[in-house]
Amino acid sequence: MQQATLNQRKILTSVLAWLIGLMIFFPIFWTILTSFKTEADAIASPPMLFNFSWTTENYTEVLSRSNYFLHFMNSVIISVGSTILALIIAIPAAWSMAFSPTKRTKDVLLWMLSTKMLPPVGVLIPIYLLFREWGLLDTRTGLVIVLTLMNLPIVIWMLYTYFKEIPVDILEAARMDGASLKNEIIYVLTPMAVPGIASTMLLNVILAWNEAFWTLNLTAAKAAPLTAFIASYSSPEGLFYAKLSAASTMAIGPILIMGWFSQKQLVRGLTFGAVK
Amino acid sequence: MSSIHLKNVVKRFGEVEVIPPLDLEINDGEFVVFVGPSGCGKSTLLRVISGLEDATEGTIHIDDQEATSMPPGERGLAMVFQSYALYPHMSVRKNISFPLKMAGMDQNEINSRVNEAAKVLNLSDYIDRKPGQLSGGQRQRVAIGRCIVREPTAFLFDEPLSNLDAALRVNMRLEISELHKNLKTTMIYVTHDQVEAMTMADKIVVLRDGYIEQVGSPLDLYNKPDNKFVAGFIGSPKMNFFSGDVAAQYNADSIGIRPEHMDSSTESGKWSGVVKVAEHLGSDTFLHVVLDDLGAALVRVPGDMPVTTGDRVYATPRTNELHRFDAQGKTIKN
Ligand SMILES: Nc1ncnc2c1ncn2[C@@H]1O[C@H](COP(=O)(O)OP(=O)(O)OP(=O)(O)O)[C@@H](O)[C@H]1O
Ligand SMILES: [Mg+2]
Numbered sequence: 001m002q003q004a005t006l007n008q009r010k011i012l013t014s015v016l017a018w019l020i021g022l023m024i025f026f027p028i029f030w031t032i033l034t035s036f037k038t039e040a041d042a043i044a045s046p047p048m049l050f051n052f053s054w055t056t057e058n059y060t061e062v063l064s065r066s067n068y069f070l071h072f073m074n075s076v077i078i079s080v081g082s083t084i085l086a087l088i089i090a091i092p093a094a095w096s097m098a099f100s101p102t103k104r105t106k107d108v109l110l111w112m113l114s115t116k117m118l119p120p121v122g123v124l125i126p127i128y129l130l131f132r133e134w135g136l137l138d139t140r141t142g143l144v145i146v147l148t149l150m151n152l153p154i155v156i157w158m159l160y161t162y163f164k165e166i167p168v169d170i171l172e173a174a175r176m177d178g179a180s181l182k183n184e185i186i187y188v189l190t191p192m193a194v195p196g197i198a199s200t201m202l203l204n205v206i207l208a209w210n211e212a213f214w215t216l217n218l219t220a221a222k223a224a225p226l227t228a229f230i231a232s233y234s235s236p237e238g239l240f241y242a243k244l245s246a247a248s249t250m251a252i253g254p255i256l257i258m259g260w261f262s263q264k265q266l267v268r269g270l271t272f273g274a275v276k
Numbered sequence: 277m278s279s280i281h282l283k284n285v286v287k288r289f290g291e292v293e294v295i296p297p298l299d300l301e302i303n304d305g306e307f308v309v310f311v312g313p314s315g316c317g318k319s320t321l322l323r324v325i326s327g328l329e330d331a332t333e334g335t336i337h338i339d340d341q342e343a344t345s346m347p348p349g350e351r352g353l354a355m356v357f358q359s360y361a362l363y364p365h366m367s368v369r370k371n372i373s374f375p376l377k378m379a380g381m382d383q384n385e386i387n388s389r390v391n392e393a394a395k396v397l398n399l400s401d402y403i404d405r406k407p408g409q410l411s412g413g414q415r416q417r418v419a420i421g422r423c424i425v426r427e428p429t430a431f432l433f434d435e436p437l438s439n440l441d442a443a444l445r446v447n448m449r450l451e452i453s454e455l456h457k458n459l460k461t462t463m464i465y466v467t468h469d470q471v472e473a474m475t476m477a478d479k480i481v482v483l484r485d486g487y488i489e490q491v492g493s494p495l496d497l498y499n500k501p502d503n504k505f506v507a508g509f510i511g512s513p514k515m516n517f518f519s520g521d522v523a524a525q526y527n528a529d530s531i532g533i534r535p536e537h538m539d540s541s542t543e544s545g546k547w548s549g550v551v552k553v554a555e556h557l558g559s560d561t562f563l564h565v566v567l568d569d570l571g572a573a574l575v576r577v578p579g580d581m582p583v584t585t586g587d588r589v590y591a592t593p594r595t596n597e598l599h600r601f602d603a604q605g606k607t608i609k610n
Contacts, residue, residue: 169361172328177375177422178349187374191365 028252035059035245042241058246066229068250075225075251077140078215079208082147083155083201089148090155091197095189097156098163099171109160112153120150120213131218138220146218147208155204162196199265202258206266209255226251278339278352278429278462279304280325285334287317287324287486294320295486297334302430302464302479307456309473310466311509312483318466319434321483325464326432327351338429349378354423355432358439360415362407362422368394369403372421379426393421413444420455430462437472449476470510474498482506504605507532513562515599516573528600528608535562535576537597542583545590549573554583565589 033049034042041052062068097105127146128137136142166189174188190197212227219228230251233244259266280302287295294317302308310318323329325336327348336344343351354375362371369390376386394400397417407415416436423431433452437445453476456463467473473480474494482489482497482505490502494510501507507515511534519530539545540563549567561577575591583589600608 167359167361169357169359170363172348173355173357173361173363173422174374175328175348176326176353176355177426178378179374180349180378183378188363192363 028256031245031248033245034242035249037242037245039240039242042245043239058242059250062233062243062246062250066232066247068229071224071226071229071251072254074140074223075209075227075254078143078147078223078225079205081140081144082151082208083204085144085148086152086155086204087197087201090152090159090200093156094159094163098160098166099168109157113157116153124217128217137218138223140223142218143215143223143225146214147211150211150214151204151207154207155200158200158203159193159196162193162200165196166192195265202262202266206255206259280430280462280464281337282325283335283337285321285324285336286332287320287329288332293486295324298486298488300481300488300491302462305460305462307453307463307465307476307478308481309477309479310464310481310483311468311470311473312489313509314468316483317486318468318483320486322355322432322434322464322466326353326355328355352429353432354426354428354430355434356416356419356423356436358435360407360419360439362415362418364407367404367406368399368410368418368421371407371418372399372425375422375426389425390421393425396424397421412440413448416440416448420452424455424459428461430464433463433465435467436465437467438469452476471512474510480510482509500607501599502607504530504532504601504607507599507601507607513574513576518570518573522570523600526598526600529603530601530605532599532601533593533597535574537594538575538591539594540575540577540581541590541592542587543590545592547591547593549589549591551583551585551587551589553585554581554587556580563589565591567591 035058036054036056037048037052038055038057041048044052097109131137131142131146134142136145170192171184171188174184179187209225210227212231215225215227216231219225230244230247233240233247280300282298282300284297284299285295286293286297298321310321312318320329324331327343327346327350331344334344335342338351338353363374366374372390372393373386376389390403391400394403397420399414399417399421402410402414407418410418419436436452437448440448449472452463452465456476465472465476477494479491480494480497481491484505490497490506492500497506497510501510504517508517513535515532515534517530517532523529523531547567547570549565549570551563551565552572553564555562555564558580559578561579561581561583563575563577563581563583565573565575567573573591575589600610602608
C-alpha cells in the first residue's frame with residue numbers, strides 16, 4: 001500500500017518534471033526548427049511542425065551576410081577573459097572571507113550582492129561616457145572589464161560558499177604537518193576547491209556569453225559578440241524570422257554543447273554546491 | 277625528549293575568557309589526559325599548546341625552548357583530530373607522507389617510513405585507497421600514521437575516539453596505550469570520557485570552566501579528590517552525595533560515598549531504604565535505592581544480590597572511604 005503511493009508520487013513528480021522541462025526547452029526547439037524553414041513557412045498560420053520543406057539556405061545566407069567567426073571569437077574572448085579576470089580577483093577575496101572572517105564579513109558579502117539589484121540601465125550613461133572618454137567603446141577590453149565587474153559579486157559569493165564547505169580542520173592539519181601557507185594553498189586547499197572553482201567558472205562563462213545589455217550598448221561592429229550578431233537580424237525593416245532563428249541557433253549552439261558536456265559541474269554550480 | 281611547560285597561560289576570545297591564568301607541567305614521556313565537561317576549554321587548551329590558537333597571555337615552553345609564538349608546524353607536535361582531518365583528495369600513502377614531504381625529506385626515506393608505519397598500523401592493504409573508502413577505525417589509524425612517521429616530540433589527541441562505536445573504541449584505546457608504551461613519546465589526550473581517562477593516563481588534568489581542578493594519577497584522583505567536583509567527575513558510576521543532618525554527623529557540609537564503597541544487606545545496616553530498580557549484571561548488582569531521610573543513592577554489590585523493586589535493603593558506608601566536603605565543596609582532610 002505504502003509502496004504503491006510512493007510509486008504514484010514518483011511517477012507524478014517525473015511527469016511534472018518532464019512537462020516543465022519540455023516547456024522550458026520548447027522555445028529553443030522552435031527556434032532550431034524555424035531556422036530550417038523558409039521565411040514564408042516560418043510565419044505560416046497555423047504554424048507548421050514538421051511538414052514544411054526543409055532548407056539550409058538561412059544558414060548560408062546568414063554566414064555570407066555577417067562575419068560569424070569574428071562574433072564567435074569576440075564572444076569567446078569576452079566571456080572567457082572576463083571569467084578569468086573575475087576569478088583572479090575573487091579567489092583571494094573569497095579565501096580571506098571564508099577562512100579569516102571578521103564581524104563585518106557577512107555585511108560585505110551582502111553589500112556586494114546588493115549591487116546586483118541595481119538595474120544596469122541605471123549606470124549606462126556614466127559608464128558609456130567613461131568608456132567614450134577612455135576610448136573603450138566597441139573594444140573587447142572594455143567589455144571584458146564591464147562584464148568582470150558585473151559578475152564579480154556572484155563569483156565571489158559562489159566561491160565563498162564553496163570555500164566555506166572545506167572543513168577548517170583539514171587546513172589546520174596541514175598547518176600542524178608543517179605546511180607553509182603557500183603549500184597549504186597549493187597542496188590542500190586548491191585541490192579540494194577545484195570542483196567549486198570549475199563550476200563557478202562554467203556558470204560565469206555562460207552568464208557572460210549570454211549577456212546582452214552591455215554587449216549591445218557598448219559595441220558597434222569590431223567587438224560585437226554573438227548577442228549583437230543575433231540582434232542585427234531583428235531589425236525593424238523586415239521580418240526575417242527564419243534567418244533570426246538561424247543566427248540564434250548558431251549563437252547558442254557552442255554554449256549549449258559546452259553546457260551539455262559539463263552538466264554535472266553546472267548543476268553543482270547552479271545549486272551553489274547543495275547537490276553533491 | 278619533550279616536556280611542555282605552560283606558565284600563566286590565558287586564552288580569551290574577544291571579551292570571553294575561556295582559560296584563566298593557568299600553569300601546567302607535562303613531563304617527558306608522560307601520557308596526560310585532559311578531562312572535563314563539555315565546553316570547559318579542553319580543546320582550546322590543546323589548540324593553544326599546538327599553536328593553532330595563540331595564547332592571549334603567558335608563555336609556553338617545549339623542551340625548555342620558548343614556543344609561545346612559534347607557528348604550529350615548527351613546534352614538533354603532531355595532532356590527531358576528532359574528525360580525523362585526512363586530506364580527502366590524497367591516497368592513504370600520500371596522507372601519511374604529507375608531513376615528511378613538507379619537511380623536504382628524501383623520497384626513499386619517506387617510502388620506508390610510510391611502509392613501516394602502514395605495517396605497524398595494519399594499513400598496508402589500504403595504502404592506495406582514498407580516505408573516503410575507509411572505515412572509521414581505518415581512518416583513525418591513518419590519522420595516527422600521519423603523526424607517527426614524523427617522530428614528533430609529542431602527540432596531541434582531541435577526542436580521537438568519539439566517532440567510533442563502543443567496541444572499536446575499546447580496541448583503539450588499547451592500541452593507543454600500546455603505542456605509547458612502544459614509543460615512549462609524550463602524549464596529551466583530550467576526552468570527556470572518564471573511563472578513557474582512568475585507563476590510559478599517567479596523569480589526569482581535570483578542568484572546569486578553564487580552571488584546573490586537580491592534577492594527579494588516576495588512582496590519586498579516585499582515592500583523594502581535592503573537591504566535590506573531581507569526586508563526582510572521576511569514577512563510574514558516580515559518587516553519591518548527601519548533605520544536611522547526615523553530613524553534620526560527620527562534621528561536614530556534605531559527604532560523598534562511592535557506590536562500591538557501601539556494604540549492603542537485607543537484614544541490617546547503618547542506612548535503610550527501598551529498592552527502586554535493581555540491575556542484575558551477574559558480576560555486579562546495581563541497586564538504585566531511595567534511602568530513608570537521605571534520598572536516592574546507587575549501591576554496587578559484587579556478585580548477585582537477589583532483591584527486586586520494593587524490597588527493603590540496608591547499606592553501610594565504609595567510614596575510611598567516606599569523603600567529606602566543606603561549604604565551598606573542598607575536601608576536608610582527615
Ligand atoms: N573561536 C572561538 N570563539 C569564541 N569562543 C570560543 C571559540 N572556541 C571555543 N570557544 C568557547 O570556549 C569554550 C571552550 O571551548 P572548547 O572547545 O575548548 O571546549 P571543550 O572542553 O573542548 O568542549 P567539548 O568537550 O564539547 O569539546 C566554549 O565555551 C566555547 O564556546
Ligand atoms: Mg573539544
